[in-house]
Amino acid sequence: MQNRVVMLIDFDYFFAQCEELRNPSIRDKPVVVGVYSGRTEDSGAVSTSNYVARKFGVKSGMPLFQAKRKLEGSDAVFLPVDHVYYDQISSRIMHILRSYSSSLEQVSVDEAYLDVTEQVLGSFEKTREYALKMKVEVKSKVGISFSVGVGPNKLVAKIACDSQKPDGLTIVKPEEAKSFFSPLPVDQLLGVGKKTSLKMDSLGIKTIGDLASHDVQKLIGIWGKTLGLYFHNSANAIDNSSVQEQGEAESISRIGTLKQDSHDLAFILQKTDELTKDVAKDVSEKKWSFRQISVYFVLTNLTSKSRSATLEQPAKDEETIRKNVKDLLEKFLNETRLDVRRVGVKVSGFSREEKKQQQLTSFFQNN
């Protein structure tokens, strides 16, 4: 597959939307969520506000007293930030989004890139329906709306997403990317801050289009090779960075303490069989297959050791874990004279194939 299909999802007015979710009666009022520094009643800054408050000119980062002044005479609601609650909502959404892509990169509490190339078979036409399906599922299960940008890479997806909020869905096909970028101000590009955009302005570069057609050697002359090339590529909507999965479970494991320290294979096996059962249960719930099986030991002198085996073919069954754990354990006991105090079982090296297959199947079955 040549073209990548990359999405950026950004939750709408996130902290304020979370507050509306737990207290729907504030929904039509201006809602401001702020960090109260506590010095005086109004000292602190606005974290975010709903779109009703934004109409009054309230902005993120603005001092609270200023937001109060702008909202004078309205029935505005001011609330303190509650990160624990927003994190919970965020993980529930991320969990759902994860099932829609083979690779998800969370960049902040309210933002994630998804590579959906395989799910939509590389087709930008299919993407609209796919994105709408995600929106509906998240809205009905969690109650939160978000905006989506779709493009051939992360850069285009991000700028597409920013172009239409809230509840936006902006799809920029590869052949449209350059013309989509062209009229936008240069400071929309990541890395072009105030100072850089002033400098560019002095060179006659105001829009991304101006930057795209500016001689790349001149850019390199001013900003150096790395940055100069980066500006040139970005302006031409080129971005080869991949959607980097982060924080996905790398392994599934269980660890337990023996009733007494022991060097007896049969006795220790009772424990590892228990642990294996739990690990296998997790594996089968996730419908993943693994290639590596490890056993972990804490010995009487409290040092720890581990032993692992790599399978020739990925496996997913309890029996394979049990058998390998037994072999590893037996070998280990032959190598050491110390007694074992704690023991652990771990599987890793997951292949994600079934996971992808599953999503494809369920997507096309439901469509």
Ligand code: DCP
């Ligand atoms: N945030 C903050 N202080 C800022 C900017 C943001 O505390 N100066 C927090 C509150 C936001 C969250 O981060 O809800 C996400 O930031 P966004 O920039 O995505 O803004 P919102 O989600 O609030 O609004 P939008 O609908 O524009 O995405």
Ligand code: CA
């Ligand atoms: Ca947001």
Ligand code: CA
């Ligand atoms: Ca954001």
